[in-house]
Amino acid sequence: MRLRAKERWLVIGSMVCLAAIGVNAAKVTLADTDRRNNGRLRQSVPDANAAGGQVDLVGPVGSGQFGAQVAVLPNGNIVVTDPLFDLPGPIADVGAVYLYDGNTLSEISRLTGSAAGDRVGSSGITVLSNGNYVIMSSGWNNGAATSAGAVTFGNAKTGISGMVSAANSLIGSTTLDEVGGNGVTKLSNGNYVVPSPNWDAPGAANAGAATFGNGNTGVTGTVSAANSLVGSTANDSVSLAITALTNGNYVVSNPNWDGPGAVNAGAVTFGNGTIGTSGTISAANSLVGSTANDTLAGVGAGSAVTALTNGNYVVTSTRWDAPGVVDAGAATFGNGTTGVSGPISAANSLIGSTANDRIGNFGTSTGSGVTPLANGNYVVVSQFWNAPGAALAGAATFGNGTTGTTGTVSAANSLVGSAANHNVGSSGVTALTNGNYVVSSRQWDGPGALQAGAATFGNGTTGISGTISAANSLVGTRASDSVGTGGIIALTNGNYVVISPVWASATASAIGAVTLGNGTTGISGTISSANSLIGSTAQDRVGGGGVTALTNGNYVVATPEWDAPGVVNVGAVTLGNGATGVTGTISAANSLVGSTAADFVGSNNGGNSSVVALTNGNYIVASVSWDSPGAADVGAVTFGNGTTGVTGAVSAANSLVGSTASDSVNFVILGLTNGNYVVRNPNWDAPGLVNAGAVTFGNGTIGTSGTISAAKSLVGSTASDQVGSGGVTPLTNGSYVVSTPGWDNGATANAGAVTYGIGSGGTSGPISSSNSVVGTVTGVLSFSSTLSNGRMVVGQRLRNIVTVFDPDPATVRSPFDFDGDGKTDVGIFRPGPAEWWYRRSSDGQVPALQFGTSTDAIAPVDYTGDGKSDVAFFRPTTGEWFILRSEDGSFYSFPFGGAGDTPVPADYDGDGKGDVAVFRSTNNTWYIQRSSDLGVSIITFGASGDLPVTADYDGDGKSDIGIFRPGPGEWWYLRSSDGGNRAFQFGTSTDKTVVGDYTGDGKADAAFFRPTTGEWFILRSEDGSFYSFPFGGAGDTPVPGDYDGDGKTDAAVFRPSSATWFMLGSTSGTQIIPFGAATDRPIPNAFVR
Known part of the structure; x- marks a missing residue:
């Protein structure tokens, strides 16, 4: 005992x-x-x-469209709607919403309607930022009040049971109140706001209401002025728009609110995101207009509420009338903690001084004329502002994001045009990542050059004022140069790029130019080949296909209309250095180019991106019209290295290409979170099958080339299957989901399929039940997926079934998996000669190589995201890392850490790649270099003598910092999901930590091996219970891993005395393999502490 x-x-x-x-x-x-x-x-x-496969949840008796919508909560539980569910009687279409336990798949709760046609859940489910959820039922009937509507809060763990009523829901009280019909607005603190613009106040139809809901307890009862912000006049329609602020508070826009004697004066009301704001709108609690049709934050281009990055906000009201000035317009600063109230005036707003100045007006339709800056400040564009003697000169005004900017727009506080129709800012304001900004004014006239265009740099702390000129702006020199008309792109390093596709040289029209600007000082003067990438032939239109910012600070220029010598419109794509730029003319020496007329390299169709930036800094180029020899418009997708680029002609040797004419129609490239990518080609023709469709995985480190085929792509097996036509959804764990509504299941046309794509190597071959959830009747499948272990949940509403799909075990990444088959490989490091030997579980072969020295600390994880562990080590004497890429056998090294640090590599940012990291015991600090953005996290956690035990304890797809404290046998870890920590006692000072997911729930279990007795102790992450069992003996070395590839960690030991491995497979049973020598260090013991 x-x-x-x-x-x-x-x-x-x-x-x-x-x-x-x-x-x-x-x-x-x-x-x-x-x-x-x-x-x-x-x-x-x-x-x-269960390891791999599919499990069906069948709707209960009475179900109708069970699975119409499914949502997987962050804790793994599953919400399912059943809007046509019938109660016994039958009472038709009352509707139901269920919560299922994500581990057991048992029903936790059931919410239903009570009257025919309630259709509970028919308006959708919203998952809150804290993991709880809200159910919308706008058609719910409150007695004789039909479609009064209801919004019901559900706890992520316990759900909500019973029938919808005022006791458990926020409800309407009048016919067509339709509470829940406009969804809910999620706040960043987990709370929410329910807009009900059609709610009727006593004696005032469609007065409207905005009701605050607590994200932990919800809100119940009937909508009223006691629990909601409400209007008081018919058609006030309060809550037409709700803006969530970054600090958790919110702002309610009410452009139709009637002030005393002023119809549609408009009101904007601040809401407290912790306790809510209730009562009737008035000038005491709201910013209000004072003249009929001021319509604050409503009618008129640019009228809106804009949330600033520091939690404050700005209200633009372009139709506001100043005393005696119609449509002067105003931009009013609001404090994000206390709001702003009272009538608009020059004392609290930036305003115009001339009729139709329309301050804040930008563009010709809806959208805010305010651009938030990264440092919390802002810029207001007023393209119709009239300068003295210059109608429509335009203005861009810098605003202080802490105190606001007030008064009348003028050249003293704004960048302005100097002549009529300059429309300064009409092409927008680009916020730079360092807090500065750039104003684009394509209609600005230079000396003797109408619409020469200008791009003006502004300091994000002090702004810029005065008139535009070549002294403060990058400008054109010829009529219709329209500098900046192609846009201004902010780079991740703080610099920017100005696109001027119709810029003309002295000898050729519209050759185009793309110019790098310094994000600290800007760029001014005129465009030339000395400061820009330009074309050489008329109508080259450099940058006409756009500029794409890469995550490493560089950029890519697409010029699909570029002409090669003697060949028109071959197209070109050019890499630019984000620090120094790229200048001169385009050529095959500095660009990826086409070789046939009308190849249009760097072009796509349907508004799809022609260049896609990957998260690792590389990029992918689409060339939808590229012709292969003998087949027009087969299309090409080309990988580009984000540091060195790709040059020369597009071909099957450097690109993924189609094989049949027009294969490329409607193709789309999507980057995955781990740096890889997917190409969706629904119109790809398989041999003999028109529009079978294909979705192809691409390696984001070295690219994927050759012709699309079933060997490298997920494909259809019937004509017009159009694989991927429903879209591809990237998941945060690096995998992806493919929707194919037109897939035919034998004789059943358009049965549909939803496929789980493996983020490390892709999913290939024809769609089938082994790799997809497939429909069996013609209809629509809906899907949701967890972000922790790749589980996919698919609703089949016409069958009243919800299918839970767990990926095949081989798709779940296993530690120390050098061959990428989803199983841990037996392997050793031989310190003397620094040799690595491992036995591939896929085919039994034994590669061997020399890498490192006898004193190096082995640290093999998947650093490149290809699904295979990379041979790697950390040199404790120098703090250097050495990594041998599994893709091609090349290696790289770099310093990160210092002498005496402990290597703790793991995937801390959830991008599917191992991050280099060290634990420094001298100051109890963790240093982590994220592979996703190369940023460094520095976190103090632990105490002297602690041992690092990093693992994904909370199942969010990211490794959590953790320590084992040997003295008291305590475990402490810091959850990446919510920043909380957990501590508990488990083990003794002499035990060996063997953390792993032994139960297969996607969360690491605290575990230890007792060397004196050969016992294993596992603490289940599901419920905190533990179990123990003997496996091994005194003197054995623990080597935990997933040796049978079922997604569960297996207990295993290496016995030095006989150089034998013993593995207790959770599915395969016991394996015994002789491998190594007595003095070898088993590789799966690398992170045992």
Whole structure:
């Protein structure tokens, strides 16, 4: 018998009793449990943790469209709507919403309507930022009040049960109140706001209401002025728009609100995001107009509420009338903590002084004329502002984001035009990442040159004022140069790029130019080949296909209309250095180019991106019209290195290409979160099958080339399957989901399919039930997916089924997997000669190589994101890392850390790639270099003598910082999901930590191996219970890993005395493999502490 005071465990024979502090005691016999159920009692529900495969949740009796919408919550639980559910009677279409346990797939709760046609859940589900959820039912009937509507809060763990009523929901009280019909606005703090513009106040139809909901408890009862911000006059339509501020508060726009004697004066009301704001709108609690049709934040281009990056906000009201001045317009600063109230005036707003100045007006339709800057300040564009003697000169005014900017627009406080129709700012303002900004004014006239255009740099702390000139702006010199007409692109390093596709040289029209600007000082003067990338032939239109900013600070210029010598419109794509730019003329020496007339390299169709930036700094180029020899418009997708670029002609040797004419129609490139990419070609023709469709995975480090085929792509098997036509959705774990509504399941046309794509190597071959959830009747599949372990949940509403799809075990990444088959490989590091030997589980071959020295610390993880572990080590004496790429056998090295640091590589940012990291015991600090953006996180966590035990304890797809404190046997870890930490006692000072996901729930379990007895102790992440078992003996070395590839960590030991490996596979059973020598270090022991 073993008794520990802290946990109070009692182990007697084959009976286990747990009475941990704060946990209800539970007693089960081992005969009633098995490892597949992770120690839980057997239940009459599917096992959601079964290795791989699909499990169907069948709608209960009465279901109608069970699975119309599905949502997987952050904790893994599943919300399912069933809007046509019938109660016994039958009472038709009352609707239901269920919450299912993500582990057991058992029903936790059920919310239903009570009257025919309630259709609870038909208006959707919203998952809040804190993980809880809200159910919208705008057609719910409150007695005789039809479509009064209801919004119901659901707890992520316990859900919500019963029938919708005022006791558990926010409800309307009048016919067509339609509460929930406009969704909900999520606040950053987890709370929410319900807009109900059609709500009727007593005696005032469509007065409207905005109701605050607590994200932990919800809001219940009937909408009223007691719990909501409401209008008081018919058609006030309060809450037509709600803007969430970055600090958790919110702002309600009410352009139709009627002030005293002023119809549609408009009002904008600040809302407290912690307790809400209620009562009737007035000048006491709102910013209001004072003249009929001022319509604050409403009618008129540019009228809106804009949230600033520091939590404050700006209200633009372009139709506001100043005393005696119609449509002067105003931009009013609002404090994000206290708001702003009272009538608009020059004392609290930036205003115009001439009729139709329309301050804040930008563009010709809706949208704000305010640009928030990265440092919290802002810029107001007023393109119709009239200067003295110069109508429509235009202005761009800098605003202080802490105190606001007030008064009348003028050349003293704004960048302005100097002549009529300059329309300064009409092409927009670009906020730079360092807080500065650039104003684009394509209609600005230079001396003797109408619409020469200008791009003006502004300091984000002090702004810029006065008139535009070549002294403060990059300008054109010829009529219609229209500098900046192609846009201004902010680079990630703070610099920017000005695109001028119709800029003309002295000898050729519209050759185009792309110019780099310094983000600290700007660029001024005129465009030339000395400061810009330009074309050489009329109508080359350099930059006409856009400029794409890369994550490493560089940029890519697409010029699809560029002419090669003697060949028109071959197209070109050019890499530019984000620090120094690229200048001179385009050529095959500095660009990727086409070779046939009308190849239009760097072009795409349907508004799809022609260049896609990958998260690792590389990029992908689309060339939809590229012709292969003998086939027109097969299309090409070309990989480009973000540091060195790609040059020369497009071909099948450097690009992924189609094989049949017009294969490229409607193709789309999507970057994945781990740096890889996917190409969607729904119109690709398989041999003999028109429009079978293909979705092809691309390696984001070295690219993917050759002709599309079933060997490298997910493809259809019937004509017009159009694989991927429903879209491809990237997941945060690097994988992706492919929707194919037109896929035919045998004789069933358009049955549809939803496919899980493996983010490390892709999913290829024809769609089938082995790689997809497939429909069996003609209809629409809906899907949702967790972000922790790749689980996909698909609703099949016409069958009243929801399918839970767990990827095949080989798609779940296993540690120390050098061949990428989803299984841990047996392997050793031989210190003397610094040799690595491992046995590939896929084919039994044994590669061997020399890499490192005897004193190096081995640190093999998947650093490149290709699904294979890379041979790697950390040199403790110098703090250097050495990584051997699994893709091509090349290596790279770099310093990160210092002497005496402990290497703790893991995927801390969830991009599917291992991040280099060290734990410095001298100051208890973790240093992590994120592979996603190369930024460095520095976190103090731990104490002297602690041992690092990093793992994904909370199942969010990111490794969590953790330590084991040997003295008291304590574990501490910091959750990446919410920043909270957990501490508990488990083990003794001499135990060896062997963290892993032993239960297969997507979360790491704290675990240790006791060397003196050969016992393993596992603390389940699901419920905090533990189990133990003997496997190994004294002197054995623990080597945990997933040796059978079922997604669960297996207990395993290496016995030095006989150089033998013993693995207890959770699915395959016991394996015994002789491998290595007595003095070797087993590789899977690398991170055991």
